[in-house]
Amino acid sequence: MMHLTNPLLLAVILINFFTLGSARLGACIRGVALQGALLALLPLLIHGFSGHAILLALGAFCLKGVLIPWMLLRAIREVRIRREVEPLIGFVPTLIFGALTTSGAFLFADFLPLVHEHREGLFVPTALATMFAGFLLLITRRKAITQVLGYLMLENGIFIIGVLLSEALPLMVEAGVLLDLLVGVFVMGIVMHQINREFTSLSTQRLSALKE
Amino acid sequence: MIFGLILHLALLLIFAPLLTGIISKTKALFGGRVGAPLLQPYFDLVRLWRKGFVFSRTTTWVFLAGPVVGLVVPLLAALLIPFGALPAPLSFQGDLILFVYLFGLSRFFTASAALDTGSSFEGMGAVREVTFSCLAEPTVLFALLVLARLSDGLSLNSLLGPHLLGAWHSEAGASLGLILVCLFVVLLVENSRIPFDDPTTHLELTMVHEVMVLDHSGPALGMILYGAALKMMVLAALLVRLALPWQTDWWLTDAGLFLAGLVGVAILIGVVESTMARLRLPRVPQVLIGTSLLSIFALVLVLR
Amino acid sequence: MLELLVIFPLIVAAVSVPVSNYQVRSWLLPFGSGVHLLLSILLCRGYFPEINRWIGLDALSRLVLIVTSLLFFSCALYAVAYLNLRRDRGNRVMVPCLLVFLSAMTLATVARHLGLMWMAVEATTISSAPLIYYNRNRLSLEATWKYLLICSVGIALAMLGMLFVAYAALGGGAPVSLQFDLLLGGATTLSKPWLHAGFVFLLIGFGTKMGLAPLHTWKPDAYGEAPGLVGALLAGGLTSVAFLAILRGVQLMTAAGDGDMARQALLGMGLLSLLLASVFMVRQQDIKRMLAYSSVEHMGLLAIGVGIGGMATFGAMLHLINNALTKGGLFLAAGNIQRAFASKRLSEVRGALKALPVSGPLFLAGFLAITGSPPFGPFLSEFTILRGTFISGHMLLGMLILIFLSIVFIGMGATVLAATQGEPEQKDSGFKDHFLLYFSPLVLLLLILLIGVYIPASLQNALQQAADLLEVRP
Numbered sequence A: 001m002m003h004l005t006n007p008l009l010l011a012v013i014l015i016n017f018f019t020l021g022s023a024r025l026g027a028c029i030r031g032v033a034l035q036g037a038l039l040a041l042l043p044l045l046i047h048g049f050s051g052h053a054i055l056l057a058l059g060a061f062c063l064k065g066v067l068i069p070w071m072l073l074r075a076i077r078e079v080r081i082r083r084e085v086e087p088l089i090g091f092v093p094t095l096i097f098g099a100l101t102t103s104g105a106f107l108f109a110d111f112l113p114l115v116h117e118h119r120e121g122l123f124v125p126t127a128l129a130t131m132f133a134g135f136l137l138l139i140t141r142r143k144a145i146t147q148v149l150g151y152l153m154l155e156n157g158i159f160i161i162g163v164l165l166s167e168a169l170p171l172m173v174e175a176g177v178l179l180d181l182l183v184g185v186f187v188m189g190i191v192m193h194q195i196n197r198e199f200t201s202l203s204t205q206r207l208s209a210l211k212e
Numbered sequence B: 001m002i003f004g005l006i007l008h009l010a011l012l013l014i015f016a017p018l019l020t021g022i023i024s025k026t027k028a029l030f031g032g033r034v035g036a037p038l039l040q041p042y043f044d045l046v047r048l049w050r051k052g053f054v055f056s057r058t059t060t061w062v063f064l065a066g067p068v069v070g071l072v073v074p075l076l077a078a079l080l081i082p083f084g085a086l087p088a089p090l091s092f093q094g095d096l097i098l099f100v101y102l103f104g105l106s107r108f109f110t111a112s113a114a115l116d117t118g119s120s121f122e123g124m125g126a127v128r129e130v131t132f133s134c135l136a137e138p139t140v141l142f143a144l145l146v147l148a149r150l151s152d153g154l155s156l157n158s159l160l161g162p163h164l165l166g167a168w169h170s171e172a173g174a175s176l177g178l179i180l181v182c183l184f185v186v187l188l189v190e191n192s193r194i195p196f197d198d199p200t201t202h203l204e205l206t207m208v209h210e211v212m213v214l215d216h217s218g219p220a221l222g223m224i225l226y227g228a229a230l231k232m233m234v235l236a237a238l239l240v241r242l243a244l245p246w247q248t249d250w251w252l253t254d255a256g257l258f259l260a261g262l263v264g265v266a267i268l269i270g271v272v273e274s275t276m277a278r279l280r281l282p283r284v285p286q287v288l289i290g291t292s293l294l295s296i297f298a299l300v301l302v303l304r
Numbered sequence C: 001m002l003e004l005l006v007i008f009p010l011i012v013a014a015v016s017v018p019v020s021n022y023q024v025r026s027w028l029l030p031f032g033s034g035v036h037l038l039l040s041i042l043l044c045r046g047y048f049p050e051i052n053r054w055i056g057l058d059a060l061s062r063l064v065l066i067v068t069s070l071l072f073f074s075c076a077l078y079a080v081a082y083l084n085l086r087r088d089r090g091n092r093v094m095v096p097c098l099l100v101f102l103s104a105m106t107l108a109t110v111a112r113h114l115g116l117m118w119m120a121v122e123a124t125t126i127s128s129a130p131l132i133y134y135n136r137n138r139l140s141l142e143a144t145w146k147y148l149l150i151c152s153v154g155i156a157l158a159m160l161g162m163l164f165v166a167y168a169a170l171g172g173g174a175p176v177s178l179q180f181d182l183l184l185g186g187a188t189t190l191s192k193p194w195l196h197a198g199f200v201f202l203l204i205g206f207g208t209k210m211g212l213a214p215l216h217t218w219k220p221d222a223y224g225e226a227p228g229l230v231g232a233l234l235a236g237g238l239t240s241v242a243f244l245a246i247l248r249g250v251q252l253m254t255a256a257g258d259g260d261m262a263r264q265a266l267l268g269m270g271l272l273s274l275l276l277a278s279v280f281m282v283r284q285q286d287i288k289r290m291l292a293y294s295s296v297e298h299m300g301l302l303a304i305g306v307g308i309g310g311m312a313t314f315g316a317m318l319h320l321i322n323n324a325l326t327k328g329g330l331f332l333a334a335g336n337i338q339r340a341f342a343s344k345r346l347s348e349v350r351g352a353l354k355a356l357p358v359s360g361p362l363f364l365a366g367f368l369a370i371t372g373s374p375p376f377g378p379f380l381s382e383f384t385i386l387r388g389t390f391i392s393g394h395m396l397l398g399m400l401i402l403i404f405l406s407i408v409f410i411g412m413g414a415t416v417l418a419a420t421q422g423e424p425e426q427k428d429s430g431f432k433d434h435f436l437l438y439f440s441p442l443v444l445l446l447l448i449l450l451i452g453v454y455i456p457a458s459l460q461n462a463l464q465q466a467a468d469l470l471e472v473r474p
Helices: A002-021 A025-047 A051-079 A091-111 A123-140 A144-164 A171-199 B002-030 B040-050 B061-080 B095-116 B120-150 B163-169 B173-190 B218-243 B251-275 B283-303 C002-016 C022-044 C059-085 C094-110 C114-135 C138-172 C180-185 C192-210 C218-225 C228-255 C259-281 C287-308 C311-341 C359-370 C377-391 C395-420 C435-453 C457-470
Strands: none
Touching (some): A051 A144, B002 B251, C002 C094, C059 C094, C059 C311, C114 C228, C138 C228, C259 C287, C287 C311, C311 C377, C311 C457, C359 C395, C359 C435
16 A cells, blocks of 8 residues: 555645645644644555554544644634734745745755665655644744644654654554643643633734743 | 547537536535536527627727637647647647747737726736736646656657656656646636636626626627637646546547546536635735745656 | 552542642642652662663663652642642642652653653653643743743654654664663664764754753743742753753763764753853843753753763763752742742842841852852762863863853852842731741752762762763773
């Protein structure tokens, strides 16, 4: 089933661009959710239907594809914030940055001393590109919730590399990592709720009282 | 040779309006309506052709040239592009540049005809249309460059040759997937479909393409509608060949596959139109720049 | 037994949630951490020796375990009295979170699998976020958000570094595992470029958590806005755990024969930390933010100590203990001062010596200790690090360290003296020095004094073993 991985990773890259260019908060969340769900299929495609792969895929799908997006969607519904993404720099510059970093990731991946079986596929460049896109989202967006999305995207990128190395990460550790992610986003959700209550806005630009 | 030419033109002239019909039918089904019959575009064309010309006294010959060029250009372009596995009747090195800029020519005349009326609304529409097309152009060019890199020629016939099937299974499959998405977006933009433009809107302020042809009536409007249908089919042919690169050795099955692909594209457009809202005007350039970047990225992928 | 050490605080945390009595819940803290401390001491004395694939104790983790456990126990004692003062805020969140935090720190310390360690460190971030938000105002909210986001992203990068280390094993043909002993055993076969990249990302990731410059930006905010006892635990406990995680990377690099590169990186970051901390500490108007920058400074010293190697590594190990205990005492005393003056800014805090007859002097003594004045412990460890620096021939580096340390002393001294000397404004905040409130910082500072004058042979041995783990092996 290896031949299905390339279209899948391509879709992941497309979602990166979609999320960077999207002005709708809901659409961004769904984009990241879809990305997580697609990536959850990756262990099955690479390692076949072994017990480890199935459990990992199931766990990742439930958490990244369903539970976390549901929490975030609920959060934006509850706090009734403006459902628009507020970028610090415009969408077009972000997209251009995204394209540059993605191309850079592909060029850079060629120089990496990868083992033979990873040299062909899109794994490593996609992972790098997704991490960069996550960083861009973290840096260039004003709302707390988009920063969480950037963090999730970063995790998605790392997840791709993690899948390649799943023999190094036993199931217990994978489960712990996913659980950490879930609880982390949950706590972030609570803090976001408080930010909104305290400042009547989710913009992190209000969070600038503490400085030298 | 002659048979190929006739078959090509016959396919184009006969089936082009059907696509519009399929789109409206799909939208009607999504809306829970019965909708107009599939052949409604043909009826419309016949009805318009029976009417007489009406010209405003302030217009010149340019006003009529718009619709005529709009009809002729897709016909010429159709001769350059293979319909599925049926090769293009006209082919030479570098015809892809001609293919892209033929549409530029038709746009020039449509916009000129719109400006010729002296109406401010039509001028506004012309500005928007030209802006969008100008932003869509790099995407097409880069997409064609990707195809040129994968083939060994510079004519559309060799670009869309039988090697595509192999290319999909190789490393380049990723790039092909990207440009397929990009070209679909270009198809939507060039044919003024939702989410970039709304062909059924009745409010001049929100119109882009429609407002430009507001003053045309009778056979001239018929030519415009027919020309638009031809253009959609020609651009869709590019997409269909890219997505379905299979080849049978019998012309009938080839044509059948091609038509099936076209119907698929039309249904897809209908689905997109039914499920998406129209984008705000400032967002359109952003999307187009996004697709340009994607196609550049696809080019980087095949170049590396 | 080691599992129990991790699980026991969790059990107590679970018990504390349904408990309805305020006092009982508060006292669960010293109970849980007291048992934890007892167990830790027994384990470190070599009772129940055991080691398995997942968790185990070596000289380094023994050191960190004892320090964090001791610090946590004293903070827990303090917490009982502190929580009594803050009945309005409650302890329903504080107590379980603190205990989960303890459990996560312990797990991170004893983990023998890098993945497990990562998981535990991330768990410390999550469980400490509610602690920083304890005061529930805009400032603490801002601090919490920054802490949560910066540390989560940092830790995500550490994950990437870990995966790179695993990839190094894959590329080198070694068995692909993140089990630490397996990695150490096959270190020479690891693929070099991936190992280097992995170490850099581990350093960035856990360095964020530890607060090494330039990744320290969350630190002043979080330490400044968190309650004093949380600041003590973060500055003394969590940083030591994060440092241990970095040291694992150093061990790996050393085993692979690239220890020098790792040391260079540590030296660079350590020196930058010293520089930035000393710049920001001059004319600092906020006593807790000042302590946060002091923490950055000492993280820098730890990094430099390990970066120099040899005798300085031993000094760094000793400094780990000194820093944790002194910072603990300082933050607790600063917390008392903040409660008494209802502020932590120099504009309102004045004459702490007179207003608080015990906590005030303790704060002053803590300042003297942390800046490396004899006869306290940090003097000894900083002196050892400096001696190591000069002996190994890093003259310029040694001079720079000395200059930065004196800037820190002057800057910190100005702030501390302004806060402690003079006449307090007549303002009754209803706060009195309470025995339980000054007992913990007092004990911590006495311990530091003890280390300053006399290091028992067993401690000396433990430190030497820990330092040996980091030294170049043939």
